Amino acid sequence: MVTILDGKKLRDKILAELKLKLDKMEKKPTLAVILIGNNPASWIYVENKKRTAESIGINSIILRYPKDVSEEEILDKIHELNKDDNVNAILVQLPTPAHISKENIINIIDPRKDVDGFTPYNTGKLFSGEKPFAYPCTPKGIMLLLDEYNINIDGKHAVIVGRSNIVGKPLIQFLLNRNATVTICHSHTKNLADITKTADIVISAVGEKIINENMLKPNCIVIDVGISKDAAGKIHGDVDFENVSKIASYISPVPGGVGPMTIASLMLNTVELFELNR
Numbered sequence: 001m002v003t004i005l006d007g008k009k010l011r012d013k014i015l016a017e018l019k020l021k022l023d024k025m026e027k028k029p030t031l032a033v034i035l036i037g038n039n040p041a042s043w044i045y046v047e048n049k050k051r052t053a054e055s056i057g058i059n060s061i062i063l064r065y066p067k068d069v070s071e072e073e074i075l076d077k078i079h080e081l082n083k084d085d086n087v088n089a090i091l092v093q094l095p096t097p098a099h100i101s102k103e104n105i106i107n108i109i110d111p112r113k114d115v116d117g118f119t120p121y122n123t124g125k126l127f128s129g130e131k132p133f134a135y136p137c138t139p140k141g142i143m144l145l146l147d148e149y150n151i152n153i154d155g156k157h158a159v160i161v162g163r164s165n166i167v168g169k170p171l172i173q174f175l176l177n178r179n180a181t182v183t184i185c186h187s188h189t190k191n192l193a194d195i196t197k198t199a200d201i202v203i204s205a206v207g208e209k210i211i212n213e214n215m216l217k218p219n220c221i222v223i224d225v226g227i228s229k230d231a232a233g234k235i236h237g238d239v240d241f242e243n244v245s246k247i248a249s250y251i252s253p254v255p256g257g258v259g260p261m262t263i264a265s266l267m268l269n270t271v272e273l274f275e276l277n278r
């Protein structure tokens with residue numbers, strides 16, 4: 001029987017604990033989110049972050065810019081936020097429009113306010129096995145979800161599908177830190193199914209429906225990070241949930257799996273940065 005990895009339930013538990021902690025704090029943390037352009041998915045994600053933050057007592061500021069804003073204006077704003085003692089956490093919603101270099105933007109965020117853990121300083125810390133000021137939210141959320149269900153990672157073969165800076169690449173390090181054997185696959189990988197069939201844990205973060213039951217070993221653990229919409233507007237993940245559920249031991253659903261855990265991690269990171277900078 002498959003066990004569903006319930007990200008909503010764990011998110012609610014984490015948020016309830018955070019709220020209790022925040023209720024006792026006289027001064028509250030502030031999260032500043034920069035949103036450029038009108039990508040509908042980004043608007044929804046950012047609204048969700050704001051709503052969640054405010055529901056537990058974190059102040060949030062959303063700074064919205066038109067899609068043709070100059071890179072210079074964004075850089076100036078980040079410098080200002082870096083210096084502002086009332087702002088503890090800074091997030092630039094990705095993707096940014098093509099004329100704005102996400103590297104230039106991320107590189108100047110103060111690592112002590114880098115709530116995504118994306119700056120070179122925090123990435124370097126993560127990859128050298130040291131503690132960054134903040135860990136990237138989606139991989140952190142995945143690990144919290146695996147731990148909640150007491151899933152042992154040590155010595156397991158974990159196959160990651162997708163090599164993004166946001167999910168795939170940092171996940172390598174999270175899993176290595178926990179003594180997994182890690183393989184990372186991507187769009188140029190040959191014979192993907194031959195590799196995923198050898199996995200004890202498959203984590204897919206592609207944004208296309210690419211994982212089916214014929215590509216997996218019975219009783220494997222499946223984490224679905226993908227989120228996209230079909231022609232009818234229905235949300236789905238990278239995994240054929242219905243058929244994979246028949247052979248997997250654990251599976252995270254979409255929606256309701258990794259997505260809520262990303263938000264929970266963002267709230268945890270905001271509070272941790274606030275405590276660090278106080």
Ligand code: GUN
Binds near residue numbers: 093094
């Ligand atoms: N866009 C999609 N996921 C993320 C994330 O984790 N952080 C930021 N800043 N942008 C994103």
